[in-house]
Structure formats: C-alpha cells, structure tokens
Amino acid sequence: MQVHGSYKMTQIKTILNGILVGMLAGGVVSLFRWGIQHMMAFMQFLYVGGLKQPLLIAAGIGINLMIVLIVGFFLRQQPDIKGSGIPQVEGQLLGEIDYPWWSVLWRKFVGGILAIGSGLYLGREGPSIQLGSTLGQGVAHFTKQVGFDRQVLISSGAAAGLSAAFNAPIASTLFVLEEIYHNFSTNIWVVSLTSAITSDMVATYVFGLKPVLYMKSNPLPLRYFVWVIILGIALGVLGRLYQLVILRVGRWYQQLLRIPWYFQSLLPLILIVPLGAYFPRLLGGGSSIILHLTGAGYSTLVLCLFFLIRFVFSMISYGSGVPGGIFLPILCLGGLIGATIGSVAVEAGWVSQVYFSSFIIMGMAGYFAAISKAPFTAILLITEMVGTLTHLLGLATVSLIAYGVLDLLNGQPVYYSMLQQLLKVKQQYHLGKTVQIMTSVFAGSFMDGKTVSQIPWPQGSLLTKILRNGIEIVPSGHTLLRWGDTLYINVSTKNQHAITVKLTGLSSES
Structure with missing residues (x-):
C-alpha cells in the first residue's frame, strides 16, 4: 500500500478553483437575472399597453417574431442550449455528453434572456445551472484540468449558477449532491459549497439581502397537520401528472407542428401576447404571482384557473425547446396547489387565515420534492428562498408524503428521465x-x-x-x-x- 501526502494541497487548490468559478458564475448569472427582469418589464408594458394602443401590441408581436428567428438560429447552431440545461449538465458529468463551453455559454445567455424575458412560463434556474457549469468547464480548459478535476469544476459551477439564481447556496450545494451525484462526497461538497457561497455573495451585492420569495408567514400548528397529509397526497398525484405531460410534450410538438423543431417557439411566443395582456402577473417563471398570493385575496375558483393556465402554458413553453427551465415554474404550480387547498380550508372555517401562507410555502416544497425526487433539496431550497426556519416540520412532512405518493405511482426523477430522452436522441x-x-x-x-x-x-x-x-x-x-x-x-x-x-x-x- 502506498500513501501520498499531497491531499491537503489538492484540497486548497480545489477550494481556490471553487472561489474563481463562484465569482465568474455569480457575475454572469447576476447579469442574466438583470437582463431577464428588465426585458420582462418592457414586454409586460407592451402587452398590457396594447389593450389601449394597438401599436404597442404590434410591437410586442414583432419583437417575439424576431425572438423566434434569433433563438431558432442559436438552437440550430448549438442544440445543447435547448431547454433547462440540467439534463445536459448531468449527462456531461456522467461522460455521456460533451460540448464546447464557449459556444454554449454565450448562446444560452442571450437565448435565455430573450426567451424568458419575453414572458414565457420558464424559469431562469436551469439555464443558470448550465451557465455556471460551462464556466467551470471553461476554467478547466484554461487551467488544463481533465478527468475528475474537470468534473469537480463543472459541478461546482452548477452549484454556483443555482446559488446566484435563487440566493440559496446551501440548497444549491445539496442539489448537486442529491440530484446529480446521488451521494455526499466530501470532495464534491467542499468545492461546490465554496463556489455556491462565493456566487451568492456576488448576487447578494447586486440584488440585496432580501430572500427571493420572502413572505410573512406563521407555521402551521400540529393540530392542523391533517391538512399537510391532504396537501402531500394532492402534490404527489399532480406531480406525477406533471411528469407524464412534460416528458411527452416534445413529442406532441413534433406531431402537431410541421415546422423545423428549432422554430417551434413560434406557437408560445404568439400565444403569450394575449396571456400577457389579460394575465400579466402570471408571466415568466412565476415568482410574481407567488409573492402576491397571500395579499391578493383570490377565490378558490380563481386559484384553480391560475393553476390551469400556468400548467398548460408551462408545458407549451418548455415543449418548444427554447432555453428556459422548469424549476421555478414547478415551485409556482406547487404554491398555487397549496393556496387552493389552503383557500378551501380557510373559507370553510377549518383553518385560520393567518396560516394561509403556510400552505403556499409547503406546496412549493412538496411539489418540487415529488417531481424531482429530491426532498432534502426541496426543504432547504424553500427555507432559503422564503427566509425562515419556522416551517421546517411542515416542509419535511409534506415533502416526504408527496415523495412517497409519487413513488407509489412509479414516478422517476424528472431530470433523470429528461436525460434518458436526450441520450436517445444524441446516441453519443x-x-x-x-x-x-x-x-x-x-x-x-x-x-x-x-x-x-x-x-x-x-x-x-x-x-x-x-x-x-x-x-x-x-x-x-x-x-x-x-x-x-x-x-x-x-x-x-x-x-x-x-x-x-x-x-x-x-x-x-x-
């Protein structure tokens, strides 16, 4: 047996690499977030203003048609920018997929801003993960690191990208361990946590300390936990429905639209115009509607309508293949499910109004835990995004129940299933x-x-x-x-x- 004493120096080197990747990912993803926010605000102005001034709606349609051509051209040149990017990152770390980092980086950046900023029901987190991972790949390229060292940089970049997108460094690290590696290796979590914290510092400097989905809330008392069971079962069943649809919608596009696959965004980018005009708060990944659920006083019927609109158009948006994720849309749908069940309980007088926001928070965690089959990530992610630790018992309970229900329905982790579909196409x-x-x-x-x-x-x-x-x-x-x-x-x-x-x-x- 031979023993080598260079382990500590190797660890210091990887931590320094993690800091470098975190700084790069934090800067790029923060700029990505900023671009999406400002473009979406402008498009929302055009859609809503078009109800009174037809020239504004015409301008919105014209811009969206340009987005179809630009993003379609990018997709044709580099298909690996398609969708959220998380399956591509998983495939890359498994060695099944590889792609040139710079070619993907700038196209994903520009294409993601255009697609998500138009108001499509897509999230920024998947593209942010791929942006971070490609930056890690770029650092490996310039420092001539290969093999496992390259993998570490790519995975740390993925954690840094998610951390900058959501200001959630702990959950981002856990996502890499739970969803991508499926184990808790010291080598991976140390450098991933380093890059995630560094990236979060950069994003916090740009966007401030306030949590992304901060809302005033009171934890649900134990005497009401029968509603947690009901909510968990509903989230598990609807989570399985989400998986079944999202994994088939790409095939439906091919059967229904007789146009090249890279121009399929024409359908959602036309449909988003009337949706943006009449339901402007529903645009984008869904953070806006989540933050307004507690104070808007929507009826149960309206909440059901919002869920139906978000569910259907999230599928249409993602199925088109444009750069954009499902992470935040899943949280939004989960929040709407929680709000719907909470509304029923409150309107019937079985639960006090002060606990309504707890249903929203638990709905987000449970729905993501079920669909991704990553309950630990779901619990910590919502904790960091909402900015409170008081809901941990409810989050853990509803996540476990939703996970168990989806498991009984033979559900698989959605990103793993997407990777299998991608590998069938690539045959690489x-x-x-x-x-x-x-x-x-x-x-x-x-x-x-x-x-x-x-x-x-x-x-x-x-x-x-x-x-x-x-x-x-x-x-x-x-x-x-x-x-x-x-x-x-x-x-x-x-x-x-x-x-x-x-x-x-x-x-x-x-």
Whole structure:
C-alpha cells in the first residue's frame, strides 16, 4: 500500500478553483437575472399597453417574431442550449455528453434572456445551472484540468449558477449532491459549497439581502397537520401528472407542428401576447404571482384557473425547446396547489387565515420534492428562498408524503428521465476513451468489508485510487474496502452510464 501526502494541497487548490468559478458564475448569472427582469418589464408594458394602443401590441408581436428567428438560429447552431440545461449538465458529468463551453455559454445567455424575458412560463434556474457549469468547464480548459478535476469544476459551477439564481447556496450545494451525484462526497461538497457561497455573495451585492420569495408567514400548528397529509397526497398525484405531460410534450410538438423543431417557439411566443395582456402577473417563471398570493385575496375558483393556465402554458413553453427551465415554474404550480387547498380550508372555517401562507410555502416544497425526487433539496431550497426556519416540520412532512405518493405511482426523477430522452436522441457513445468517475462506499453495501479482488467489477472499469480519511491509497487486489472510502475509477465511455449504475449499486446501501 502506498500513501501520498499531497491531499491537503489538492484540497486548497480545489477550494481556490471553487472561489474563481463562484465569482465568474455569480457575475454572469447576476447579469442574466438583470437582463431577464428588465426585458420582462418592457414586454409586460407592451402587452398590457396594447389593450389601449394597438401599436404597442404590434410591437410586442414583432419583437417575439424576431425572438423566434434569433433563438431558432442559436438552437440550430448549438442544440445543447435547448431547454433547462440540467439534463445536459448531468449527462456531461456522467461522460455521456460533451460540448464546447464557449459556444454554449454565450448562446444560452442571450437565448435565455430573450426567451424568458419575453414572458414565457420558464424559469431562469436551469439555464443558470448550465451557465455556471460551462464556466467551470471553461476554467478547466484554461487551467488544463481533465478527468475528475474537470468534473469537480463543472459541478461546482452548477452549484454556483443555482446559488446566484435563487440566493440559496446551501440548497444549491445539496442539489448537486442529491440530484446529480446521488451521494455526499466530501470532495464534491467542499468545492461546490465554496463556489455556491462565493456566487451568492456576488448576487447578494447586486440584488440585496432580501430572500427571493420572502413572505410573512406563521407555521402551521400540529393540530392542523391533517391538512399537510391532504396537501402531500394532492402534490404527489399532480406531480406525477406533471411528469407524464412534460416528458411527452416534445413529442406532441413534433406531431402537431410541421415546422423545423428549432422554430417551434413560434406557437408560445404568439400565444403569450394575449396571456400577457389579460394575465400579466402570471408571466415568466412565476415568482410574481407567488409573492402576491397571500395579499391578493383570490377565490378558490380563481386559484384553480391560475393553476390551469400556468400548467398548460408551462408545458407549451418548455415543449418548444427554447432555453428556459422548469424549476421555478414547478415551485409556482406547487404554491398555487397549496393556496387552493389552503383557500378551501380557510373559507370553510377549518383553518385560520393567518396560516394561509403556510400552505403556499409547503406546496412549493412538496411539489418540487415529488417531481424531482429530491426532498432534502426541496426543504432547504424553500427555507432559503422564503427566509425562515419556522416551517421546517411542515416542509419535511409534506415533502416526504408527496415523495412517497409519487413513488407509489412509479414516478422517476424528472431530470433523470429528461436525460434518458436526450441520450436517445444524441446516441453519443465514444469508443476507445475512458473517463474518471468517483463513488463512495456506504455502510452495509456489497463493497463494504470486501477486498478489491472480491468485487465483481463491471467490464470496462478500473479502480485507480482510494481516498480514506484524507489519505490517498493505491489499491491492490488485497486492499480491504471500508465504508466511507471514496473510490476513483476509470471507466470506458462506451456504455459508461450502464457501468456507472452497476458500480453505484455495488457501493450503495443494500
């Protein structure tokens, strides 16, 4: 067994890289947010003003037609800017997908501002994650870092991008661990947290300290938790409906529209004009309507109407393939579900009005927890975005129930399912190449307590290094694996995903 003492210097290097990536991502994503906000305000002025001055509505239509052409041209040149970008990032970290960082970065930036800023029901968070990851890829390119070191920079950039989008550094780090890596490796979370905090500092300097979805609220008392159960069940069922539709809407576009796929945004960008004129508060990702739910006094019927409009047009917007995410739209739909059930409870006199906002907050967390199957991220994300810790028990309960209901309905994590669809389209498997991946040995797993020679390693994989308590070990066939070990494994990029799944099964809890 050989032990190397360079681990601490490596950690310092990765942390410094995380700070650099965080600063870059914070600046770019803050500018991205600023551009979307100002463009959406201008488009909202055109849509609403068009009800009295037809020239304004004509200008809005003209601008949207230009957006169709510009974004369509970008998509044709670089298809990897399509959609939210999160499946692309996951695929890149799995080694199934790769793309030139600069080509994606500037097109995603400009295309995202145009598409989301037009008022389409899309979120900024998915594009922000891809923007951050491409910046991490760019840093790796200029510093000539490859293999696992490159992966770390890409994942830290993803965390930094989400952190700058939502001012939620803890949840952003957890999102990378829970949604992308599916384990809590020290190597990943240290640099991801570093970049996320750095990015959040930059965004906070630009947009201020106020949480993105701050609202006055009172936590729901335990005597009302039967409503949490009802809400969790509703969120799980409707979350499964969301998954079924969002994973099919792209296929429906191809069947209904006889135009090139990269110009399919023509449909939503025409429909957004009347929607923007009559329902201006519903434009964009949904933060505006979320913040006005508590004080607007909408009836249950109106809340149901808003949910239906948001649900249908969110699908139409995302299905067109333009750069834009589903993260914030999911939170908006969850908030509307929570508001609807809360409205029923309040109007019937079963729950006090002072707890109405709790239903909105729990609805957002539960809906995201169900659809993404990332409950820890959902709980922390809403906590950071709302700016209070008092709802943790309700958030945890509703997230667990919604997650369980969706699991019973055979739901899969939506971003993972999107990645599988993307891989079917791309068919991007490379022969003769390898990439380094990392996995942790969990207590009770098949690997725990066995020697290297006793492990049925998948064909196309090679264990090259073990990291144990900060010490690097060069393994031999007699090296005993223990829980807590981090394994560095070279795998063939041919069928890499299948190999990675087998390795994860061997190292995860039985």
